[in-house]
Amino acid sequence: MNETFVRLLCPECGKSWERKPKELPTHTEGFACDSCEAERRTAEFARTDRDLDVLKQFQ
Numbered sequence: 001m002n003e004t005f006v007r008l009l010c011p012e013c014g015k016s017w018e019r020k021p022k023e024l025p026t027h028t029e030g031f032a033c034d035s036c037e038a039e040r041r042t043a044e045f046a047r048t049d050r051d052l053d054v055l056k057q058f059q
């Protein structure tokens, strides 16, 4: 069975990576970039609308 990942993209430094939805805060909470440590709402790191949907669905 495939694991579901949320694809993330940092709006500050452009880093892209993936995390399991369970490892992320809810989409309205703050989340810090792994690379530049910019802090934004987790929703702003979702790469596409689909990634945001996955994030919401699995929390």
Ligand SMILES: [Zn+2]
Binding pocket: 010, 011, 012, 013, 014, 015, 033, 034, 035, 036, 037, 038
């Ligand atoms: Zn960053």
